[in-house]
Amino acid sequence: MAYLVNYYSQQDPAWKKKKLGFSNLSIGTDGCAITSLAMLVKGFGYDETPATLNKKLRDLGENNGFIDALVIWGSIPLLFPKISYRNLILCRDHNAPLAQIDDSLAKGQPVLVEVDRSLSAGLQTHWVVLYGKKGDDYLMTDPWNYPPDDEETLLSPRYGFGRPPQKFITAVLWYEMQGITPPPPGDGFYVQVSASAASGLSLRAQPTTASNLLALEKTGGYLRVIEDEVSARQKIAVINQWLHVRNSQGVEGYVAAWYVNAVGGSVPDPELDPDSEPDSDPLPDSDLDPNTDTLNVYVDPRVGASGLR
DSSP, rough: OOOOOOOTTTTTTTTTSSSSSSSSOOHHHOOOOHHHHHHHHHTTTTOOOOOHHHHHHHHHHBTEEEETEEEEEGGGGHOOOOOOOOOOOEESOOOOOHHHHHHHHHTTTTEEEEOOOOSSSSSOOEEEEEEEEETTTTEEESSSSSSSSOOOOOOOHHHTTTOOOOHHHHHHHEEEEEEEEOOSOOOEEEEEETTOOOTTTEEEESSSSTTTTEEETTTOOEEEEOHHHHHHHHTTTTOOOOTEOTTTSSSSEEEGGGEEEEEEEOOOOOOOOOOOOOOOOOOOOOOOOOOOOOOOOOTTTTTTTTTTO
């Protein structure tokens, strides 16, 4: 199976006023981690929202799913046994382990990262989901904006403020979903069939619904774009626009551009599915050595969330 990119906002009126965990804080103000986790598990095929995931973690009992407002990272596999908790690395005083992030993304496994979202003194932390790499940057789904981004968004332009990713990523959280396969080798521009095409997306012989059906592409499946990338990107999410693509079986045809999302670089091989507000400040001088070795700190999943907000 392939991870399905999806978008939630912690500020969605459907859940923004709900209490986070066992605290008096709300999902809207402090729920970036629970919203990022909801996007992660939804991308793995589980029909969850920030509200439903918040409730399920609460139902595990105090100090099992939450400690006050803090998610206990290791509780996720209790709810979703096919998802394994792998590791948490704190990197607030040294470079983030980009090579390990890249390795996971190359295997089709998204990664949650905590970022220092502001240049103000101290840490102003925020969680997002990284699902791909584009050049030296990362494709992310960010739980803050409302309405959600709903389009390809890069990490550094929003939270870097001139800093490279290894400087402003302050923690990295790994989960692993069973059945995710490594991406194929090679370059190219791909699109993913969006969740709005719940019954699949028609691959047609010509850019019209009146033409012959060549194949039905599954939700979450990846298609290689075989037309000019610049013009193709302008068509995505635009009604009555069509993209010339090739599926994993080598069949070429056209799909409705308003039912796909852009993804960057190499992508996972499609298979059947198994069972506080960001702001900006001037950039300070940094005295961190970019060649500093990363110190890996393992935090027990029972208490791993403490102090990470």
